[in-house]
Amino acid sequence: MKLLLNIKKENDDLGKQVNNLANISFLATHIKHFTILLLFVSSFNIQGQELLYQDGKKYTLGGITVSGNSSFSEQTIVTYSGLRKGKEITIPGEDISTAIKKLWNSKLFSDIEVYVTKIEDDVAFLEIRLSDLPQLNELKINGVKKSKKEKIIEENKLKKGTKVTENLITTTKNFLVNKYKKEGYLNSKIHINTIDVKDSIKVARVNMVLNIDKGEKVKIKDIVFNGNDVLSDKKLRKSMKSTKKINRLRIFKRSKFIDSAYQADLSNVIEKYKENGYRDARILSDSLIINDDKTISLQINVKEGELYTFGDITFIGNTVYTNEELSRILRIKKGDTYNGVLLQERIQDDSSPDAQDIANQYQNFGYLFSTISPVEVSADNNVIDMEIRIIEGKPAYFNSVTIVGNDKTNDHVIYREIRTRPGQLYRKANVVRTVRELGQLGFFDAQEISPNFNNPNPNEGTIDMEYSVKETGSSQIELQGGYGGGGFIGTLGLSFNNFSIKDIFKKDAYKPIPMGDGQKLALRLQASRFYQTYSFSFSEPWLGGRRPVQFSSSLSHTKQFLYNPATRNADKSRSFNITGITFGLAKRLSVPDDFFTLSQAISYQRYDLNNYNTGLFTFGDGYSNNLSYTIGLSRNNTSVDPIFPTAGSSFSVTAKLSIPYSLFNGVDYDALKDERDTNLNIRNDVNSSTADRENAQAKIAEIDQERYKWLEFYKVSFKGDWYTQIVKDLVLKPSVEFGFLGAYDNARGVIPFERFFVGGDGLGNYSLDGRESIQLRGYPNQSLSDQDGGTIYNKFSLELRYPITLKASAKIYALGFLEGGASYNNFRDYNPFSIKRSAGLGIRIFMPAFGLLGIDFGRRFDDIPGQAGSKNNWETHFIIGQQF
Structure with a gap:
């Protein structure tokens, strides 16, 4: 670097001074931002000549002044520059250059100039003239939604008060262009303008306008x-x-x-x-x-290159398994077309934690530290000979097993579900199963459960296991209102899915309720002008705390009032009451495998009719008793998240049976049937007198009261669901259902209770008579069964699901469905292929505090029975508290 400066205290004319100043001005225009201008007193004689930069003269600083547009004090600027009064510096030289660099590197100023204002003997006086970088005052973003603006501000650090530099503007523009390019907007345009703020505040400020034109995604x-x-x-x-x-x-x-x-x-x-x-x-x-x-x-x-085939495949280093055993797992033979992807999957398939591969074969028998490496040893004549090199290592044992992240759930609730124990041989299948069981509890975010391997020690053959979980809301509140059943319906429900009944009398445990023992407690009240329903249920998943035997109990009471057509109100003097109680046990089995559960329950319901005459019952005063035993076998091996399973299946077979009273109660039901048929003919005969018809109706009611005093029936149901991940996140769920209600004694007949009602959303707001509401979207509620319900039904469905978000705060997925089903009154009419079909779209939202919510839009392809021309119409269904 050369500097055109040489200062001598000699008498000279003004022309020489002008020439020197011209030289200095030329230098200033060629050194951007770093400008040293020397201003001289006219009484000095100055002679200029070209000198090397290192030939500068030493001066003592007599003083430093600060000018320009800056909010910083003079003392602060001078101190930060490193210059001080009395310091010996060289002009020109490194001292002033270093000071300028320090000020520039602070990234606080937009322009920096240093002037020599006066020289007296060997004393020099300097002036630092600078301007602050402008601060961002207001930012306006055009071209994106309001929800996106905050993220842009955060990503590019465009908050109020930020120093606005050319670099900030350039990096912001480049960042947004690259961001939108990654999203498919190849033609996005970003324009950034700054406008100086003119006000009384001395601080330099600018308003920034950020115009974003993403354009269309390029197809x-x-x-x-x-x-x-x-x-x-x-x-x-x-x-x-x-x-x-x-x-x-x-x-x-x-x-x-x-x-x-x-x-x-x-x-x-x-x-x-x-x-x-x-x-x-x-x-x-x-x-x-x-x-x-x-x-x-x-x-x-x-x-493309040339086609290769597999040659000899040799296993090296295996002692635990023979070559033949490993070959059966590898399932690749000499002469097969070379497939590197398949080879890797058969050795270690990272896409499936329970794949049938060699790595899992080793890891499921303790060899956590094993490594398996395929090596090509020859490729002559396009035939690849392989060596599968195996280092088995020592079998690994769990040294410690811990759980972290459970702030509410007690440790023993988690540890009883864990399939890995300290001192136990490591098996990968047990780790995978543990993650699944913890997810199925419903107390943790299934997407956040993580098995962490700590302190692996291949020499000792030990490993520490840590399961990391994240608590999610396990209690739900149901508060809703709607119109149905002839009036407004209000519902209040509380469901505590991680309850602790042992702490119910501990004041400190109410945060807001006693929690942590994995028990379930539910309270529900539903009421309108015409009916009231109260229910209470409690379940303990590990009765006694030692074995997975679930105890459940429930108590309910429903009161229905008859509609009075004259007043259009409920007639409180005419009612139908149902009181029921149920106790059940469900045991997890170990044979054929421990995904099976055997459940049993005993339930009792009493139906009381008080002057309640409808088309459903032939007697308006009386009662019926329903004492039944239910046994069920189910198997559920669906994947981790119970809200959005991606693999596995779930099926159940149940049978609900009453006592065959007709075998031992001594009643001749054949005679009763004949007598009922006789009176039925009289009642329906138009030639019969009014008194005869009334007497016949009263006799029918008396006979039916005897027939239904104790309900006699058997009921069989089957339901199966399968989940298959077609591609990433896209899940196919086929389902099949079947139900049959029968009678032990044909003369006694099938009871008018416990029947199937097909069609609609499947919610069944109030089921007074043990009925089952079967969902079949696209049709009005219960429109595919007779008024009194069916005794047989079947249903088939195919659902395609895609998750929008699976976060703990809200799990949302969209779905499309095809389904069909029908209801029948007897096997003579039963035809599993004669079904009512529909298709549609829907969405599900699961929030821990409110359970599952959703909406479906279904289109039917067949007429509703008795309504010709009703097909090809759409129905909207709101789903609350159920999952399909």
């Missing part, structure tokens, strides 16, 4: 491959999971170009070749072509 018109002879363009395009060309029939994958997804799909193309034996395939080049219609086309040039 892919075509994807063309060059150089492919073995695999067609169609097959290669199919291997690209996220990059698709325009196809109006495609629903779940759009033809938007996203660069990150495209790069991943190029790797998928190579994987496709490897799956077909072309291990040397590679992408030579790819190009993006912008079309006139604002779409793009992708051209991908590939080199």
